Structures are given as structure tokens and as C-alpha cells.
Amino acid sequence: MTRRSLVIVPAEAADKIRASAGAWGTLGMVRAPSDDLFVITAYQAGKSGAVLPVRTASGQERHRRVEEGAYEASWHRADAVTHWAHYSLSARPDHCMPLEQFRRLIPTAPHPHNDAVLVLTHAPGVTDNPDLDRLPEFAAWRVTREGAEPFDLAVEPRAYGLGQLVGHWPVEALSARAVLVVGVGSIGGEVASSLAGYGVGQLDLLDPDRLLWHNTVRHVLGEGDIGRFKTDALRDMLTTRWPSLDARSHVKDVVRDADHVRLLLQEVDAVVCAADGIAPRRVVSHLARRAGRDAILTSVLEDGAFGEVLRLRRAPDEGCLLCRRADLYGTGRMDPERALERGYGDGDPHRPMTAVGPDLHLMGDLAAKVTVASLLQRQGHNEQRLPGEQAIVALRPQPGFEAPFDLGRAGQVQWHPATPPRPDCITCSTP
């Protein structure tokens, strides 16, 4: 497949052509030679109509900087037969329609003489006829003395993005949901990106830190955001990518600002904790259970050897984080962090680790999937039920660990059920 030129028709230009009472007109274009791309920038009805600039198609703003209106094309009303010919020729490279035949179909089309001209045709009839649904409403042709051959064309849709998935994915259901993401480092940043991609309508991002140079090797944010608070930069990145997303930045520490988090939990449907260290996870576990919100905790262990996603729910037979860990500590399958011996919120919980970014993103994506599945099951989405409450993922598995961290092959995933609350647990007892 060779590289082929493309003409981009902004939505406003397409609307003007559709609405025109005339049968033809001209179009101003810019060209981006490096991308072999033409972008329509101006519209004119007939020969004597006013030349009207059209709003640039989304994502094409960069082309405004090159020479404006240096190129010209023409547009013409056509019938379905013309577009059927376009459809047929598109499947037959190096074939073209003889010029005389093309000009019989499009009498208003200009003669190319010894040059090549770009012609756009609009066949309104094809949108009204379900039998013609394979035919494009708009088509582009490169017309020379030899004839007219199909030219690639893309019309900017009026609506795109998550709205395209309506009917295939519960976009409306998720747009009404809110999730708090605690810790937007390498994993949490990916959690937030993934939740936005799933269509969650509101994200509250909570993290006290700024993005610094050492973060960029693993973080979804890049060098352009160094020095900014992670939550601010991530909010801006996500809302640029997903304009309908309501992303909110909270430059807060989940341990020191637990009172703020307690209030936030009343406003959200679920919380994901991707923060470093055990203290933030303990706080999230306790506050979420008391608020009756699902908490999804994700992290990597043993310097990125294993990833873990825990779902904590307020079920009578499912314990909080400490209850679940107590079972592992008590049986010698897991050692508590030494930071636990320090006072509440004391010391530096950050443990530098050597996990590679994509492994962390894999855990972030899985945590987001678990979160969205939890939200959707509550709304009756039968296919979103999980196989367990704890997922262990082998990222760079090391032999010799106790179960459930005894996975031996990279990419292996094991799900486990929750363990019950301890009888004396403050978190799990009824408030």
C-alpha cells in the first residue's frame, strides 16, 4: 500500500456544502507536505459567493500556520451513480474514469487542461437510501486530462469520541459516575487515563506531589509538565484528551488530609488507591469502608516482580485491607513493611523501585478495569462480574515466594477470594 494523499473536510465546510442552494462552488485549502494532506479552510458558493472561512477541523489547528488558501478545489452536487463509480474505482488502483464520462456526470466540474484539479462531490441521496449505505456522502477526485481517479477524503464528524461507543459500551451509565484516584504517580496516572477512556464522567485526582525529572521515565505525563503538581497536569492532559470529562485536582495528602478525603468519598462512587506505601492504603481502606464505597488498591511488590489489585467491599464476609493482610502476615506469607512500626503518617513511605513504566501501566489499567467492572455490576451489567477480590499478576516473577505470590510465568494472573473480617477489627465493625 503506497502513501496516498488525503483531503480533510471540516464539519463546518461539510455543513455549508450540504446546506447550499447551489450546485457547486470553490474551496480554499492549505497543504501539509510532510503529511501529504490537504485541509479545507474556506468555502464559497458558486463563482460569485462570499469566500467564508470555515472552522478548522479538530486536531488540524497546526496546519493554519502554513500558507492559507494557497490551494483550491471545487465542490459539486452529484448523484448516487457518481459515488457508486467512486466506490468501484477505489477498489481498483490505477484505474480512472475517462474525463468525458466524468464531466457528463458532473457538468459543473472544471476542465483540468494540462494540470490536475481536486474535485469534491456531494451526493445527498445516498444518506436517505439504506441500500446505498456503503457509498460515501462526500467523495474526492483527482482530475487530469487522462480522467478522474478517486482521492482519499475524510469528513470531520459532528460528534465523535466516547459518543461513538453508545450502544456498544455503557457510556451513559459511566458518564454519571465519579471515581476518586488517590496517588497519581506512575500507576495512578495510568488509572486515571484508563478510567477516562472507559467513560467515567468525573475523576477526583488526589496527590500532594509535583512531577519531577525522575518521574518521567514511568509517568503518563512528560517533560513538558516537570515542576507542575501532578494532579493539575494530569487534569489538564485528560480534559484535553476527553473534553466531556470533569477532572478535579486535589493537591492533598491522603493521610494528612484524611478529613478532606472523608468528605470527597461522599461525592464519589468508588476510590482507587495507587499511592506508595502502606499508610495511604490503610487510610483509604478505612475511610472507604466507613463510607460504603468500593476501594480498589493497586501496587507492585518486590521491586516490580508482582503486581496486585485488591478490591475492598463492605460485605459481611470480606475484610478490610488489614484483615486481608493479617491473614497473610499471620501465616508467614507476607512481611509487613517496617514503616508500619513508625508513628501514624511518619517517615518517608516512598520506596524507589525499578519497575518499568509499561508494567506499572498494566497494573493501572487492570485496576481501572476492576473499578469500572465494580461500578457496572452495581448497575446490572452481568458481564462485568469479577472472578475474585484479589488479582496477583506476574510481571517479572521471581521464584521462591510463598503463595499467593508463587507465580512462575510472566503475564500469569491469579484471582483469589477475600478473607473475612477479624472479629476485633475497628474498620470492619459496624460504625
Add this chain to the structure above:
Amino acid sequence: MKVNTAFDIYQTTVNAPPAQVAEAKARRDLFKDAFGTEGDIKLVRASGSLARGTQHDPIKDVDTILIYKPETKPEWGQPGDSAEDALDYVRDRVRGLLGTYGSYKPNQVRLARPGDHAVKCFLDDPDAESPFTVDAMPALRQPDGSLLVPEIHSHGWIRTNPGYLIDLALDAHAQGRIYAPLVRVLKRWRRRTGTHVKSLLIEVLALECLPKTGERSAALAAFFAAAAVRVNDPICDPAGLCGPIQPDLDVVALRTALEEAADIAANARQHERWDQHDVAVRLWGDIFGPDFPKPPNGGGSGGGPEGGPGGVPIDIPKRPVRDINQG
């Protein structure tokens, strides 16, 4: 057999026979009319599942609320003996109106026995296997629209709002006309959970978790999935007055039953989408039990001739994944 046809047939099994419903309504109306003649009564209101349209076979009782004019009962509503006094008063009036020498219609009520909140009135022989009763509950309307009703075991009166639940149920049913019949189906299903589940608990769970529009099979599949999570938290009186409906509910047992039903329902829905209705019907039968209609060929192959007769268990067919990769 189409899935919808199977549900239509099953609904007739679950629903109380029309004659039984008519009889229940007639007996309820008897109380409504009889107490409507009383000077101290402000309003007689129907309550319970019959009023909500969610009654199922068999109808054992109907509920009526006797709302009294507060000025005629100044001593009611106070802690202490007034709760018992109110129930005794209602018992006496039931006898006076509908008892052996009843002034409104004699020989209607054979026995009137005060319970915790209401007077249980036996219109059939009390010693019969499952005698039909009308529960008559005295109440005082409160400024916020709730009712104050007696509670013998606590020696006092409690606030309740059965009308709120009735309104919710009627609204839910009006949305897609599937709510009330499916609640009856779910009330029947609760007996297959292996644990005691109150009828009202299932109904409130349905209010929250059962889609109110669309196909019945889709709504039920969604219900089982959503309810399997919802039961982790206490299920309370929707009016916010009476607290948890069943504090001693075995959550784990009910959740397990809901999860199992959700698994089978998901499979049934998939076979329905593949137009293998007989298989889907057989799977719904696995959820709802032997009373659910059986496909003519046993439901093993989506209508093919190789199914076992009369619902003999046979393998559910699986389908190969198409090797059409999407990136």
C-alpha cells in the same frame, strides 16, 4: 419455544389465579366499606403486596390500614398501653361490624386476633391449612405524611409509610409494565435460594436493582448481577423509617444464589442472542426450577432434533470464536 413465550407461560404459574385475586380484593373491600361507615375513621387504605400489584400465588392475606381522626383518639400514639388499647379497639370494632352479629355484615369474620401491629382477621376457618386473613392496622396520619402505628412488642408506636412503597412500586411498573410481574417471579425464586429471604426484601431489592423497561430476560439478568452486590449492604425501608427489612438475612447465602443465577442468566441471554431459544429456555428453567416451561426438545441444541425429550439434561452447546481479529 421463544424465551418470551416461556416467560408468558411461567407468569401464569406464578400469578395468583384471577378468581383468587378478585376474592382477595373483595374481602379487602369488605373491610374498606365496613370501616368507611365509622365516624372516627378518616380513611381506609389498602396496603401490602396486593396494593402494590406484586402479590403472588397463593394470596394468604391482604392488608388494610385504618387511619383514624386524631381528635377522636387523643390517647393513641403515646408510649405504653395505648398501642395495645388501639389493637383491642380495632378487634372490637371488627367484631361489631363483621363478626357473628356484625352490624355491617354478620358472620364474615370468624376470629379477630391482635398481633404486633395489626389485628389478624380470619374470614376462613382458623384451623384450616392456610386460612385467609385480612390484617387491619390502626394508624394516625402524621404531618409529614407518614403513619404512626402500634407496636406491641416495644410497648409503643412507630412511624411507617407503606404508601411511599406503594407509590414507588406503581411508578416502577408504569415505566415498562414489567416490574410487578417480574417481582412476583423473583418472590417465587427466593424460595430456591436455600436461605430464608423475606418477600418484602426481594421487592425492595427489585426496586433498586431491576431495570423497569426492556426485555424481561435482560431485566432479570441485570437484577441478579446488581443485586449480588447490593446485598452486601443492609436493605432498608425505602421510606427511611423502619430500618433494615431483614437484619438476620444470611447475606452470603443470598449473594451466592444471586451470583449463580447471574451466571446462568448471562448464558441464557447469550443463547437468546444467538437465536437458540430452546437452550435459553432450558437455562432459565435451571434458575426458576421445574415449574418453568420446558422446551419441547429438552433445549439442548437450539431447536434441533438431537435434544433429549422432556428436558433431559444434555450439554449446552458452545460456539466457536470467529477468527476475525480486531485491533
